Amino acid sequence: MSLKAFHIVFIIFSTLLALGVGGWCVWVDLVEGAPVYLAGAIASFASAIALVIYGVWFYRKMKRLRIIT
Amino acid sequence: MEIPYTISTRPDTGLWNAKVGIWLFLASEVMLFGGLFSAYIFLRLDAPPGMWPHGLLNVPVGTMNTAILILSSVTVVLAWAELKMRRYRRYWWYMLATILCGVIFLTVKLVYEWPQKFEHFGAYIKPQALEKYEQYLGNKHAAEKGLPPRLEITGHLHNREALTNPNIKEYEVALDPVNADPTNPAMDRPHFLYVPPTDKIGKIDKEDVERATMFLPTHSAYFASYFTITGLHGLHVLGGVLVFIYMWLPVSKKVYQRNPEHLANRVEVCGLFWHFVDLIWIFVFPLFYLL
Numbered sequence: 001m002s003l004k005a006f007h008i009v010f011i012i013f014s015t016l017l018a019l020g021v022g023g024w025c026v027w028v029d030l031v032e033g034a035p036v037y038l039a040g041a042i043a044s045f046a047s048a049i050a051l052v053i054y055g056v057w058f059y060r061k062m063k064r065l066r067i068i069t
Numbered sequence: 070m071e072i073p074y075t076i077s078t079r080p081d082t083g084l085w086n087a088k089v090g091i092w093l094f095l096a097s098e099v100m101l102f103g104g105l106f107s108a109y110i111f112l113r114l115d116a117p118p119g120m121w122p123h124g125l126l127n128v129p130v131g132t133m134n135t136a137i138l139i140l141s142s143v144t145v146v147l148a149w150a151e152l153k154m155r156r157y158r159r160y161w162w163y164m165l166a167t168i169l170c171g172v173i174f175l176t177v178k179l180v181y182e183w184p185q186k187f188e189h190f191g192a193y194i195k196p197q198a199l200e201k202y203e204q205y206l207g208n209k210h211a212a213e214k215g216l217p218p219r220l221e222i223t224g225h226l227h228n229r230e231a232l233t234n235p236n237i238k239e240y241e242v243a244l245d246p247v248n249a250d251p252t253n254p255a256m257d258r259p260h261f262l263y264v265p266p267t268d269k270i271g272k273i274d275k276e277d278v279e280r281a282t283m284f285l286p287t288h289s290a291y292f293a294s295y296f297t298i299t300g301l302h303g304l305h306v307l308g309g310v311l312v313f314i315y316m317w318l319p320v321s322k323k324v325y326q327r328n329p330e331h332l333a334n335r336v337e338v339c340g341l342f343w344h345f346v347d348l349i350w351i352f353v354f355p356l357f358y359l360l
Contacts, residue, residue, distance in 0.1 A: 051139075
């Protein structure tokens with residue numbers, strides 16, 4: 001596996017982590033009712049979206065540059 | 070004699086040699102960390118109620134470190150892409166960013182997270198003495214709420230010499246909030262944010278203590294696994310940073326000028342290692358900090 005392919009795998013795992021952290025924050029907020037966790041959830045879900053956008057951008061860039069064949 | 074297949078692919082494997090080498094190395098690393106993660110999971114599953122600390126790590130700091138490592142993976146892959154496009158100057162900047170991310174990660178670990186643990190104290194109370202420390206443990210309240218029993222009193226140890234001096238008969242501890250006010254419903258759940266010890270001093274007779282240490286690997290199976298896994302991971306980060314510094318120094322420019330593809334291949338191999346190290350952290354973070 002090349003670095004670019006491993007990078008895409010890594011971004012997928014990072015996205016899953018961001019979604020997981022977001023879900024965890026929602027859960028803690030429901031249990032504790034602490035707004036700081038809600039802010040954490042929003043930040044985590046926003047990070048997940050940003051990672052997906054970055055992943056698509058990276059894939060297209062590599063393809064455009066013919067680094068991904 | 071020139072080392073063969075550093076740039077061109079080897080006919081029988083279809084890869085240049087370093088790539089085969091790094092994947093074999095990473096396979097051994099998977100086994101190493103896989104064994105440690107398995108050990109952690111089994112230790113945790115087998116821990117008696119109240120014997121596995123939870124919520125002791127600072128989640129915002131851990132999250133920040135996770136973001137830094139993810140960012141470093143982005144910068145290293147962009148550094149490699151810039152080399153492929155023969156833009157050395159941009160490569161140099163991305164590589165510098167990667168090094169800085171690695172250094173920040175290690176600094177947070179070694180200057181903030183670990184020392185905070187080393188300064189914290191915990192004393193497990195003997196089962197027959199638990200009643201005596203009910204005011205700090207609040208086990209009747211915990212039983213009413215269906216929570217696991219509290220067996221440990223934690224905080225900042227005022228008389229640290231008590232750990233080594235047998236003539237000192239008690240520990241004086243600035244109690245953590247959970248022991249200062251154990252029946253407060255807010256203490257029924259773990260805290261994932263840093264909460265400093267209170268001003269309330271608790272006195273614990275040494276003869277009532279089963280074992281007492283600072284938050285070191287000797288404290289519990291939890292901290293033994295925490296320091297082993299994060300320490301080993303930190304050593305990998307340090308190794309990666311040192312190699313990246315070498316790739317960033319002027320010596321890399323000479324390799325680039327001789328054959329840019331050779332440097333690109335070296336960076337790709339190091340980038341694969343770095344991604345693996347970051348991927349390990351993706352598992353370490355939720356396992357230790359959240360769950």
